Amino acid sequence: xxxxxxxxxxxxxxxxxxxxxxxxxxxxxxxLHDGPVQSLAGIALMLDxxxxxxxxxxxxxxxxxxxxxxxxxxxxxxxxxxxxxxxEPVVLRDQGFGAAVDELASQLGLEHKVRIEVDVARAxxxxxxxxxxLYQIVRESLNQAVRRGPPSKISVRVHDTPEGxxxxxxxxxxxxxxxxxxxxxxxxxxxxxxxxxxxxxxxDGGTAIHVVxxxxxGNP
Numbered sequence: 304x305x306x307x308x309x310x311x312x313x314x315x316x317x318x319x320x321x322x323x324x325x326x327x328x329x330x331x332x333x334x335l336h337d338g339p340v341q342s343l344a345g346i347a348l349m350l351d352x353x354x355x356x357x358x359x360x361x362x363x364x365x366x367x368x369x370x371x372x373x374x375x376x377x378x379x380x381x382x383x384x385x386x387x388x389x390x391e392p393v394v395l396r397d398q399g400f401g402a403a404v405d406e407l408a409s410q411l412g413l414e415h416k417v418r419i420e421v422d423v424a425r426a427x428x429x430x431x432x433x434x435x436x437l438y439q440i441v442r443e444s445l446n447q448a449v450r451r452g453p454p455s456k457i458s459v460r461v462h463d464t465p466e467g468x469x470x471x472x473x474x475x476x477x478x479x480x481x482x483x484x485x486x487x488x489x490x491x492x493x494x495x496x497x498x499x500x501x502x503x504x505x506x507d508g509g510t511a512i513h514v515v516x517x518x519x520x521g522n523p
Contacts (some may be wrong), residue, residue, distance in 0.1 A: 339383055352406075437496070
């Protein structure tokens, strides 16, 4: 009976992983279609108009069109660079989890004028899959926190529990989270790592998101 339960749990986990991957692919496809693809199509039309202006002997008009096309091109590059960083930043692979979260916190902190405290050294011992999954959870939790308020303070901490598990807590002092769909998305990501997910009010008000990974996810 124990083996049957284990098999059922394994099957459910595989289904959750597949569903999460499908949702992520849909999200990326929608972003690319509505963002960079549309932008590149617009740039092509602008360049066609610039060529036509040159053929008509209107170099100043062509120069203005090309300047606008160049600015849109730069914006498209920035959006694709941000997408690449959000999926899996190079710094996560090259320098580790702590450096990746520090960089993410620095970017969000400057952009939204929020103080973000980071203490995630414990996560460095996690496996590669766990680090990537946990990074995505932290990223989504931080993005949700700044969208809710934004708060003036956010903290990201990873530590051992008394039971030997590995807990990540992202807490803020902003408006409490009431969007169940937003929280469910984080919960699904946690489940793909075989982790537990919960939400409660933070010590400074706001929201505290907890993700607990099994002890076998990393070595003390």
